Amino acid sequence: MNTLFMHCRPGFEGEVCAEISEHAALLGIAGYARGKPQSACAEFVCAEPDGGERLMRELRFERLIFPRQWARGAFVELPESDRISVLLEHLADYPVFGSLWLEVLDSNEGKELSTFCRKFEVPLRKALHKAGRLVENAAGPRLLLTFISGRRVFVGLAESNNSALWPMGIPRLKFPREAPSRSTLKLEEAWHQFIPREQWDLRLNDDMTGVDLGASPGGWTYQLVKRGMLVTAIDNGPMAESLMETGLVQHLMADGFTWQPKHTVDWMVCDIVEKPARTASLIETWLGEGLCREAVVNLKLPMKQRYGEVRRLLDRIEAGFKARKVKVSIACKQLYHDREEVTCHLRRLDLKSR
Numbered sequence: 001m002n003t004l005f006m007h008c009r010p011g012f013e014g015e016v017c018a019e020i021s022e023h024a025a026l027l028g029i030a031g032y033a034r035g036k037p038q039s040a041c042a043e044f045v046c047a048e049p050d051g052g053e054r055l056m057r058e059l060r061f062e063r064l065i066f067p068r069q070w071a072r073g074a075f076v077e078l079p080e081s082d083r084i085s086v087l088l089e090h091l092a093d094y095p096v097f098g099s100l101w102l103e104v105l106d107s108n109e110g111k112e113l114s115t116f117c118r119k120f121e122v123p124l125r126k127a128l129h130k131a132g133r134l135v136e137n138a139a140g141p142r143l144l145l146t147f148i149s150g151r152r153v154f155v156g157l158a159e160s161n162n163s164a165l166w167p168m169g170i171p172r173l174k175f176p177r178e179a180p181s182r183s184t185l186k187l188e189e190a191w192h193q194f195i196p197r198e199q200w201d202l203r204l205n206d207d208m209t210g211v212d213l214g215a216s217p218g219g220w221t222y223q224l225v226k227r228g229m230l231v232t233a234i235d236n237g238p239m240a241e242s243l244m245e246t247g248l249v250q251h252l253m254a255d256g257f258t259w260q261p262k263h264t265v266d267w268m269v270c271d272i273v274e275k276p277a278r279t280a281s282l283i284e285t286w287l288g289e290g291l292c293r294e295a296v297v298n299l300k301l302p303m304k305q306r307y308g309e310v311r312r313l314l315d316r317i318e319a320g321f322k323a324r325k326v327k328v329s330i331a332c333k334q335l336y337h338d339r340e341e342v343t344c345h346l347r348r349l350d351l352k353s354r
């Protein structure tokens with residue numbers, strides 16, 4: 001079980017390798033990372049047998065930016081028939097699992113394998129139950145099987161409270177027909193990712209005010225309005241009529257980088273396509289000066305060294321808050337609905353909520 005296997009957005013394998021290598025080096029865990037370009041996965045092969053377990057024990061999955069899912073384990077070659085017996089034999093060294101997820105990679109080959117996985121899951125689950133290897137319990141260790149092909153699978157283990165919230169790290173969100181743009185799902189996913197469900201009514205409610213920087217045509221504003229907030233939408237572009245008709249939206253044609261509210265707002269969200277360093281400064285100003293209590297901001301990443309750039313900017317933002325002596329929690333994740341970008345969530349911890 002010395003390999004840590006990670007899923008990611010195709011094209012971001014290098015970022016996953018850079019990120020996990022940096023953490024492993026800081027923790028003194030020897031090994032090497034590799035990830036074939038466009039394969040939608042990467043692995044960290046540890047020198048010591050307990051390296052994978054140590055990495056997962058020392059790191060919180062939600063603090064990692066680019067991996068969508070992770071598990072420690074090993075690759076297993078499967079025969080053409082009776083794959084289940086081979087799997088059961090391999091699982092003899094593993095603990096009893098509380099849940100089973102069959103996963104594929106976010107690639108064309110992966111998509112082709114999902115039908116096979118759906119069919120295979122039923123007999124496999126039955127066999128695991130019968131052999132006492134799986135006793136359904138949501139809090140127990142999770143068996144993650146990532147099929148690379150019908151004959152090759154990564155057999156992995158992950159703690160259910162320290163791994164992706166959804167199989168393959170992909171939330172199944174339904175596009176709301178009334179929303180003006182598909183990017184509405186980015187903000188909805190951000191809320192699922194960063195705000196525990198039981199806190200939504202407290203932190204996303206109709207007593208609140210929000211600002212949407214770069215709001216047109218209104219996919220993100222739609223999400224704020226859906227939670228009943230009064231929204232100031234900043235963009236020179238038009239807002240969807242349906243949103244304006246709610247009476248909850250004030251549309252201002254202004255520059256999102258200079259416009260500021262007169263009073264602290266509960267939420268600032270920003271999806272402007274801009275150099276990430278400039279967006280990072282915007283984050284620092286809004287949270288640092290207390291213009292908002294909480295924010296979701298997209299950092300666009302067109303450059304090559306994307307992990308290095310995100311790390312540098314997050315460190316800069318953090319140092320900025322420290323210098324101002326303000327307490328802000330910072331999280332950053334490449335969401336499933338993100339493309340060449342990552343999503344940051346920030347929350348002032350020292351500003352009283354209203």
Ligand SMILES: C[S@@+](CC[C@H](N)C(=O)[O-])C[C@H]1O[C@@H](n2cnc3c(N)ncnc32)[C@H](O)[C@@H]1O
Pocket residue numbers: 180181182183184213214215216217218219220221234235236237254255256257271272273
């Ligand atoms: C990716 S789109 C936003 C889509 C929006 N989040 C949605 O869900 O419908 C980016 C928007 O930022 C706006 N924009 C670009 N620069 C801006 C600036 N300096 N101030 C305000 N808006 C800006 C553009 O007009 C564009 O509408």
